[in-house]
Amino acid sequence: MTSTDSAGLQLVIRNARLSDDGELYHIAVREGTIVGLTTRDEDPGPAQTVLDAQGRWVIPGAIDTHSHINQRAPEFEHVPGLGPEDNFAVESRGALAGGCTTALNYVQFGPPSLLDSYRAGLAAAGAQSMMNVFFHGCLMNMDQVAEIPQAVAEGIRTFKIFMPYRGEEARNLGGIGSLNHAQMRLAFAEIAAHDAHALVHAEDGDIVDHCMHREAVAGLDSLAGWERSRPTIAEGDAAWTAMYLAEEAGCPVSIVHVSSLEAIRARRAVGYPGAGLESCVHYMLLTTDSAIGPEGKVAPPLRDPDLAEAITAAVLAGEIDFFGSDHNVWPSAAKQEWTSAKPGLPGIGLMLPLLLTHLVYERGMSMARAVELTSRNAAVRFGLPGKGRIALGADADLVLLDEGQRKIRAGELHSAVDYSPYEGMTLRAWPYATVCGGTVVYEDGKFPNPDFRGELLNERFRTGAA
Numbered sequence: 001m002t003s004t005d006s007a008g009l010q011l012v013i014r015n016a017r018l019s020d021d022g023e024l025y026h027i028a029v030r031e032g033t034i035v036g037l038t039t040r041d042e043d044p045g046p047a048q049t050v051l052d053a054q055g056r057w058v059i060p061g062a063i064d065t066h067s068h069i070n071q072r073a074p075e076f077e078h079v080p081g082l083g084p085e086d087n088f089a090v091e092s093r094g095a096l097a098g099g100c101t102t103a104l105n106y107v108q109f110g111p112p113s114l115l116d117s118y119r120a121g122l123a124a125a126g127a128q129s130m131m132n133v134f135f136h137g138c139l140m141n142m143d144q145v146a147e148i149p150q151a152v153a154e155g156i157r158t159f160k161i162f163m164p165y166r167g168e169e170a171r172n173l174g175g176i177g178s179l180n181h182a183q184m185r186l187a188f189a190e191i192a193a194h195d196a197h198a199l200v201h202a203e204d205g206d207i208v209d210h211c212m213h214r215e216a217v218a219g220l221d222s223l224a225g226w227e228r229s230r231p232t233i234a235e236g237d238a239a240w241t242a243m244y245l246a247e248e249a250g251c252p253v254s255i256v257h258v259s260s261l262e263a264i265r266a267r268r269a270v271g272y273p274g275a276g277l278e279s280c281v282h283y284m285l286l287t288t289d290s291a292i293g294p295e296g297k298v299a300p301p302l303r304d305p306d307l308a309e310a311i312t313a314a315v316l317a318g319e320i321d322f323f324g325s326d327h328n329v330w331p332s333a334a335k336q337e338w339t340s341a342k343p344g345l346p347g348i349g350l351m352l353p354l355l356l357t358h359l360v361y362e363r364g365m366s367m368a369r370a371v372e373l374t375s376r377n378a379a380v381r382f383g384l385p386g387k388g389r390i391a392l393g394a395d396a397d398l399v400l401l402d403e404g405q406r407k408i409r410a411g412e413l414h415s416a417v418d419y420s421p422y423e424g425m426t427l428r429a430w431p432y433a434t435v436c437g438g439t440v441v442y443e444d445g446k447f448p449n450p451d452f453r454g455e456l457l458n459e460r461f462r463t464g465a466a
């Protein structure tokens, strides 16, 4: 292919499998950027670090479009890894060990000001995170909608709107506020006016409230009961509304963590080209039959096995654009009892290995398509053109894969979360090594450059001072 002069190479990865063409390549990196791609018989020259892939697949690092690291519930700050000093430090290691080099992470929900949350998040991630972090903002009330212009000036490109949470449920979640339809309409207009992007948690609050009350009276005691409390029709109703209102405002919108066929049907029916759909591997691999009790509580809920299979089919048919883990760092102590269990699952370090295992190794998806779903599509949609591809000029965020059989053990995931809903499942592919910005940040169970810090990607978009 192409080579460039080798002076000052930061990293060379030798013998990398990049496609199904049977050829192996050498990847040369300088200052975090891919500067050379040569075939096997063309030596890229010396480098500070050389990794021999020995014919392993090398793919772009995953972009997790949905994580909640550093939400920091005060009642768990004494738990190792969940305190304010080490949240990104711990969870970014778990992410990198799982091949995720970039997290699109939500700012903390608690503080009244979006800007205060965002600035604190930037400081924490900048000090602690070994992976790249790109913060999503959140709009929980009209005061936060009024902060959009300044947030955009400081580099926020994406704003999440919640539809389901009302009353007591909102209070129990630390004050997550949902916008009503009139407020959403104004928020979409403001986001569009600033050339930014909306993200919507699409579950209709009226339907959820009603169904939740019914299940609470019946005595919520199973994943099936939790699912009945947030039925698929709530997701469909909200997704239709969100896409319709966003289209009217000319605002790009992504429906996040799609758990049913209803949001997919809504996108087809509305036909808005500015709409994107994110799903999560747990909607394909975990169900209301999974033997995980309240630890499986998540919103939207896990569905029945037939629907989980239908989500897999929809992904294979091209109906989903990108994946997020919806990683939450609740310890098992927060997930003991059905009513009080915090909703949310851990998963940032397993998103890529599980998706590859399920779709590529078991269902015959091409690696190229899996790369689109785990990094490329998100890179294009969210304005990170150097990510999600291996090419000259691209960002050197890379994963070398091992293949075989490996059982998932929570204790091996380098996360502060002390359980995994996937415990005991078998992976067919997982990272041997992970490279972030040209630095080897994970290799064979170890973190060889622990002082490395990932890039705060919002800074690429900053136009004004704090």
Ligand SMILES: [Zn+2]
Binding pocket: 066, 068, 326
């Ligand atoms: Zn989430």
